[in-house]
Structures are given as structure tokens and as C-alpha cells.
Amino acid sequence: MNFGDYSPSSSPTLDQQRDALQKGLGRALQWAVNARLDDGLLLEACLQDQRFDAQVESSRGDWLWQIIRAVGATERFRVPILHAFYDLSDERSAVQLCELARCYAGTGDEAFRSRLYEIVEQKPFGHSPWLGEEDVVALDSEQGFLFAARVRGRLLASREWEWDDGSLIDLTTKRFGEETVNSLLVASSDEAINRFRESWRREKQRKSEGSSVESHRERMAAIPVGEVIRAVEGQGKCYWLRGWGIHAKEADLQTVLQHLWATHEPSVIANLLRIFSRRALPEFDARLIELCRHPDEEVQRWAFRAMEQNAHPLVRDFALTELQKGGNDAYVVALFINNYRQGDEHRILEAMELPKDQCELHWLLMDAIKVLEKNPEADCSRLSVISYAMTPCASCRFDAVRLLLNQQAAPEWLAEECRYDSDEDCRKLVEKLA
DSSP states (O other): OOOOOOSOOSSOOHHHHHHHHHHTOHHHHHHHHTTOSOHHHHHHHHHSOOOSOTTTSOOOHHHHHHHHHHTTOHHHHHHHHHHHHHHOOOGGGHHHHHHHHHHHHHTTOHHHHHHHHHHHHHOOOTTOTTTTHHHHHHHHHHHHHHHHHHHHHHHTTSSOOOHHHHHHHHHHHHHHOHHHHHHHHHHOOOHHHHHHHHHHHHHHHHHHHSOOOOOHHHHHHTSOHHHHHHHHTSSSOOTTHHHHHHHOOHHHHHHHHHHHHHOOOHHHHHHHHHTTSSSOOSSOOTHHHHHTTOSSHHHHHHHHHHHHTOOOHHHHHHHHHHHHTTOOHHHHGGGGSSSOOTTHHHHHHHHOOOOSSHHHHHHHHHHHHHHHHHOTTSOOTTHHHHHHHHOSOHHHHHHHHHHHHHTTOOOHHHHHHHTTOSOHHHHHHHHHHO
16 A cells, blocks of 8 residues: 555544544544534544543543534433433543533533432443543542542442452542542441441452462363363353463473374364464464364464464465465464564555454454564654554554654654544653653
């Protein structure tokens, strides 16, 4: 592909504005300040969480609030946001709406404040019992915490302490300190708050008196290879096999390889390959290359992931061949992470075609970033800019920015744009290195 101009346009199209809001690019806020952002697209972004991966990307309520204020839409957006906040039909967008509600409540809007407290009390989503708690604590400090603790204390009358009860303690401890949190609970005469405090005390005691928790590594290493072989021949996909492979003994890995080369069942082959998706083969075997051409897609996928772990001339030769003939970029690029030679970043760029599917695009650009991170002698100036502008993932965008700044290769427009990024880590990184 050709390297183009990825800087923000001074007169953005609607598609460019939509793209920036979906990704959380700082140019959306820049355009807002310069009256170049469409109201409809911004409201759509406020009402519906547009993050690519909500598990790793921080929520955007505060960032969107900045944009709302920049375009002077606080009053224009109030009613539709309030309606969505009362309706709360989209669980994915609930956290973002709570953040926006806290921002409105902070201006003295009692309708948002009241509804926010209702959500903390009613807990409309069973999988998110913590919804709104951080916002009432941020809004009303100690009183917000005591309200949330009282609600949880009432629930503890009919259930045991659960991990998310501890999440309320964790967030308030970070804000006030454990001593203050404990003092607030002790000072209260409310029965429910006392129950919450006593449950917390018992939980701390249980943890301190309990035996040391077995580590993940110990649990994985304790699984015998015979049990692993039985598991791979079952019906499940055995996601834990990756962890077992990392910590397995060399002799056990040889046993696994014997089964790999002997079996012909695609599901079993795929499961066995999972074991080597985070660890190189004890000794590289060219038969792994043939599995990358297997007709079964799952076998192909895990064969490429296993190949990725190995530094070997045959792996590099295969990667170059696949790159030249336009193979599956989403898998091939990763083969250069451990088999890089000077100039490979240019070969990758020339051969790369960006897929339309957002997941495939994410994987491809994530692997390109990994190649550059593992090999700091590589020139990141073009691949990282493309990754920054095109990845749908804010976490990967942060990695691309870090590479560019560390190599002093970030264009001036990019460094400036990152000051307004939706990702706090990205903003802090730019400020720190500036």
C-alpha cells in the first residue's frame, strides 16, 4: 500500500468526522473547537458507546463532555441524553451515559443527579452491579460512597460478600485512603453500612488467614501431559492449553508434538497447536509450515500463531514468500516479529492491504506494531503512523504513538492531536515526553 497523508483535514467530511469519533481521535475535539464537527454525529457518539474493545479501552464520557462544551451543545443535547439515561436500554453504553450524567449533575442538574442515584440503588444490570458507583463518589465524595455502601449493605443481608463489593472499596481507597474509608464506615450508625463494614472486615480476615493462593503458573504446571492429551481429543476448544504450553516441561512438549504429527483430525490438530501459540517448538519442524496451508481455517490460524513464536530461517523464507504472493497479511506479518531483518518494515508496508473487517484490521496492525516493538532498529515512521490513524483500537493507537515518540519520528500534527485524544494514557504520554 502507498503511504498517504493521515493528518487531520481542515474541512473534514462527515465520514472523516464519524471515523474520528468512533476511534476517539483527538482531531474530533480539535474540529469541535474550530466549529467543524457535526451535531448529529456527536450526539450519536454520546448516546451509543462506539469503542472497539470496551474491555481494554477506557470509557469516553469525560472526553465527549469536553466536545459537547466545545461546540456549545450542553443544552441542545440535554434532553436526548437524559431520555437515553432514563431508558438505559443499551447495557454497553450505560457506563458512558453515567459519566455524562455525572458531568451534567456537576453543573447542578438535579434530574441527572437523581437518576444516577436511582441506578446505584436499583442496579438495573445484573452483570454490572457497580454501575454508577464511581460517578456518585466522584460527584459527592464521601457521601456518595456511604450511599453506595448502604445499598450494598442491604443486599448483603441475603447474600455473601462478592468480588464486586470489593470494587467499591478499591475505588474509594484509591480516592480517600483505606484509613479514611474505614473511619467513614465506623462513624456511621446505619445498620446496612455497619453490615457492609463487618462483611469487609471478615473478608479481609479470611484472606489474611487463608493459605497462599496457588499461582496460575503452578496450576498449569501441575496438569499432567496425559490429561492434556485427553482434553485436546474432547469436544471443547480448551482455551487453557495456551497457559499450559508456556509452563510445560520440554519432555511433555515432545509428547504433544508426537501426537500432533500423528493425528489427522482438524479439531485435535488445532487444539494441539494452541499449546505452541505462546511458546516456540523445542526444535523447529518444517511440518508446521504445511499446517499453515491446511484446508481447515482453525488449523491454519493456530499453525500461524505457533509459527510466530519460532525464530528460524525456514519461517522467514515462508513469510517472505507469502508476503510476495499476497498471502493472508493478518497472519503473515506476525511471522516477522521474531524473524526480522533490516528493511522488512518497508516490505511489509508495500505488500500490506488493509482489510475492511475491523477485527482483521485490528489484528493486522497490532502485529505490525509488535514487529516494530520487538525490533527497535526498524524504521517506525510510516507503519506506526498508519497504525495510529487506522487502528480501531485506542490501546494499539497508544502503542503506535509511543513508538513514534521514542524514535522522535512523530509528525508535529500527530503529537499535537494526541493532546486531545480520548485515551488518557495517550494524552499523558505526549505531555510527559514533551
